[in-house]
Amino acid sequence: MTELTQEKHAAITWLRSITGDLSTTVHKRMEQQLPWFLEMPPGRRSAVGLVAQAGIASFVQWFENPDAATWVARDVFDSAPRELLRSVSLQQTLQLIRVVVDVFEERTLNAPQSIREGVLRYSRDVAFAAADVYARAAEARGLWDARLEALVVDSILTGEHDNELPSRVAALGWHGHGEVAVLVGTTPRQIEVDQLRRTARHNQADLLVGVQGSRLVVVMGRSKPAADLEAEPVPFLQIARALEPGFGEGRLVLGPEVPSVVQASRSARAALAGFSIVEAYRRSERPMLADDLLPERALAGDSLARQTLVQNLYRPLADHQSDLLLTLWCYLDNGRSLEATARELFVHPNTVRYRLKRITDLIGWDATGAREALVMQCALILGQIADSGTAETNRPVSRYPRRDR
Structure with a gap:
């Protein structure tokens, strides 16, 4: 040795x-x-x-x-x-x-x-x-989180989630609380998920991101501000506009706000329905609100859009103890003419004008605008169809048959 x-x-x-x-x-x-x-x-x-x-x-x-x-x-x-x-x-x-x-x-x-x-x-x-x-x-862990996040987003889109959804979302470190909205757009050639999350944090929000082929789906939830808990929450439309550069070119639709992530499937359904028909609306913007596409969605067979139109526009007028629904029918059928409506109802044009204002105060839609008039007419038609399926109901304006002019 x-x-x-x-x-x-x-x-x-x-x-x-x-x-x-x-x-x-x-x-x-x-x-x-x-x-x-x-x-x-x-x-x-x-x-x-x-x-x-x-x-x-x-x-x-x-x-x-x-x-x-x-x-x-x-x-x-x-x-x-x-x-x-x-x-x-x-x-x-x-x-x-x-x-x-x-x-x-x-x-x-x-x-x-x-x-x-x-x-x-x-x-x-x-x-x-x-x-x-x-x-x-x-x-x-990153690969597992990505798979779990994709599973959560897919369950929200299909609406087939169960009681385990909150625990799965919590396992992903979700900081969102309260209201949620879903944003659907096209997938960019190179998606920057980290940049989307940073932009969301700057707007006091948290995201769940899912790629569905050519569609990029983002579930947005507000996160509490660390410094000022009393600050006003950032509107989802503002958050969506900040996230817009992270999507591909073309369609981008924001679903309505819902109370919690468990109910996010409702916002997702509206956003997906709007995403599929947004090109039918000539003045579409980025992002486009799904609720601004209610007529197109209803014509395309979206049951949620039909339900929204009936419940939010038709039903409040039908349940009201006055002639508001009848006045709206006549006003729209007469090409939004105050004088023609007044003649058919045998009232003064100012009375028609007053009732239209009450309609706007009641449901938040103004029948004097061309686009809103289209939305309201769709709601009236769908509401009458819904009522005819449950009870024998005549169209209100039929009580005043048109006279030959």
Whole structure:
């Protein structure tokens, strides 16, 4: 045996003799310098201690065979349970490595130069191994989150979600609260999901993003401002306009606001229906409100649009104890002419004008505008069809048959 081999053999024998003492010293030092270590449950502290002991033991193996640096360093973390990665951060792991290295350096201060150099080289390998372990864990979690997010968005679009939807959304780190709206547009050639999320954060919102082939679907929820809880919430239309550059060219439709993410499927249905027919509206904008496309959606067979028109426009007028519904029928049938309507109803034109104002106050739509008149006429027709299916109802204007002019 040569002199160099004898020296290394003696160093290895000495290192093996002090491993127990090193483990005890490292454990005491962790209790003194790492506050998070003392706050852990006993079982988790034991697992961290096993990692430290494995690091000390594997250093001896590495010193004996430096060519095995890669796999020996990774073996340090294989001794710990997998759930330890979720409870101990990368920063805490590096602090643990620093404690072990400091104890080694103090104990090997008078040791041969080869051992002191070995401690430095091995600590580097262990640090890189730790970064690799956490990087692989983060990549796996990222892929899992992406799959889960796609599943959540798909369940919202189809409306087939169950009671597990809130827990799945919470697992994604969803910070949205209260109202939700769905934005549907075309998928860009290169989608920048991180940029979409940053834009949403600047507008006090959180997102769920799903790519459905050529469609990009974004579920928007408001997040509470960190500094000012009393601040006015940012309108969803404003958030959608801020997100607009992240979509591809062409159609972009915003669904109506709904109370919670559990009811987001209603907003998604409206947005998808509007997205499919938005080109039928000549003055479409980016983004376009799905509720501004109610006539086109209803003509295309969207049951939700029909229900919205009947409930929000027709039903309040039909249930009102006055001649508002009749006046609206006559006004629209007479080409929005005040004089013709007044003649048919045997009232003064100012009375017609007054009733139209009351209609606007009641349902929020103004029949004197061309586009809104179209929406309201669709609502009247659909409402009469709905009523005729449940009871024998005549059209109100039939009480006043037209006279030959």
